[in-house]
Amino acid sequence: MESALLFADWLGTPAWMWLAFLGLVAGLLAFDLGVLHRDSREIGVRESLMLSALYIALGLGFGGWVWWALGSEPGLNYLTGFVVEKTLAMDNVFVIAMIFSFFAVPRAHQHRVLFWGILGVIALRAVMIGLGAALVTNFSWVLYVFAAFLVATGVKMLLFAETERPVGENPLVRLMKRRLNVTEEHHGERFFVRRPHPVTGRPALFATPLFMALVMIEVADVIFAVDSVPAIFAITTDPFIVYTSNIFAILGLRALYFALAAMIHRFAYLKVALSVVLIFIGSKIFVADLLGIGKIPPAVSLGVTFGILAAGVAYSLWRTRPGAAPGEAAR
Template identity: 85%
Template sequence: MESAFLLAEWLGTPAWMWLGFLGLVVALLAFDLGVLHRENHEIGVSESLRLSALYIALGLGFGGLVWWHLGAESGMNYLTGFVVEKTLAMDNVFVIAMIFSFFAVPRIYQHRVLFWGILGVIVLRAIMIGFGAALVTSFSWVLYLFAAFLVATGVKMLLSDGAEKPLDQNPLLRLMKRRLNVTETHHGERFFVRLPHPVTGRPALFVTPLFLALVMVEVADVIFAVDSVPAIFAITTDPFIVYTSNIFAILGLRALYFALAAMIHRFEYLKVALAAVLIFIGSKIFLADMLGLAKIPPAISLGVTFGILVAGVAYSLWKTRPGRARLAEEAGR
């Protein structure tokens, strides 16, 4: 009876693979919170890189499992989705860094915000991906809308000047500050505190700037998911591949954040590469129709996507290499 349940397919994939994936995610979160960060401490760049390497290795290892059990096409689709989502998650770091800076979140508490943010992301992405899968199953033409949206988003990114709107003008933030009791300063790692109300003097529930930062991080992910979910559906419509590649890419985000936040200036041209990837992923659906193909072969999608991103990262690192600014200044004299 139990074996029949484990072998039964759920959304096109054996139940044991879904359960194994969810069990691994829960174990990783428990290990992160209960072992690695049982006590608050600042995460340095070296620790961040080690943890990032661990999460990337686990994500790639899971991709190997997918390749082994579901076939080469599913394996390549997973890897393509993982690479795209990981890079989009890296782009999210720029916004998170801005949020932490705006709220002056101490480094020692940033991991707490990111941890609870990841839990929210796991739930929100499941809802968005489930809704997207239902749409694609019922209306296949939705894929063309996703593809057109990706191309338009990529073009917009290329034409954008890269300037972010000031966070203090965000309507949600302004609404929360009007409707909620907000403390002026942080209260350690706490999201909520009870303090005397400034008018009545009675104890009242206040939210701290740390809570506001958490809400803005969640909102930022929803905005980024508007790009990333159509991107992965343009690669594959398999709900298992879509969700697992998303979550494994995001799981390592909080570990990677502390290394990337210290090197944001070195990835100046990453957005250009991301824009090119979004345009490619969106346009390949239309290109396949023009060529009379069911779809562009997964190996080509993976190779082109990986090549664009590697070129973007390499060019960014070369353009921002140490000493380049000094050399440019000397050349201009």
């Protein structure tokens, strides 16, 4: 009976594969929090790069297992989704850095915020991907809506510079300060503290700036998921491939943040490459229909996506290299 349940089909994939994935993610999170970072401390660039390499290797290794277990096409779709989602997640670093700067979150406590943030991401992405899968299954035309949205987003990113609104002007920040008891100062790694209310004098629960930073990071992920979820559904509609590639790409973001935050300026043209990738992913659905070929082969999608992003990274590093002429440096 138990073996039958393990091999039962769940969203198009055997249940045991879902359990293996969830078990691996739970183990990684437990190892990260319980072994690597039991104490609050600042994470250096070297440690950040080593942990990032580990997470990327695990993500790619999982892709190899998907290839072996499900076949070459799901394997290639997973790798394409992983590369795209990883790049989109890296773009999120710019916003996270702004949030940490506004709330003056000490580097020693940033890992705690990012760890709890990733737990929220895992749940939120599951809900959003579940809704997306239900829409695509019941209304196939939604896939074309996703594709058109990606093309429009890519063109907007390519042609129009986005002006980031200061974190302090965000309506959610103002709402939290109006509706919650909020401390002005940090209290170590605590999200809430109990202290006398300034009006009544009675003990009351106060949110710390660390909690507000966590809320803002979760909201930022929801906003980024508006691009992320359609992008992966334009690559594949398999819920297992969509969710696993999403989560493995995001898992390493926490570790990669501390290295990227120190050298964000070196990736000035990555956003341009990402906009081209979004245009490519969205347009290939329409191109495939026009050519009557069903869909672009996964190997072609992976090759083009990786090539565009690699070119964007290489060009960024060259333009911002030490000793570059002022006119060459990225603005």
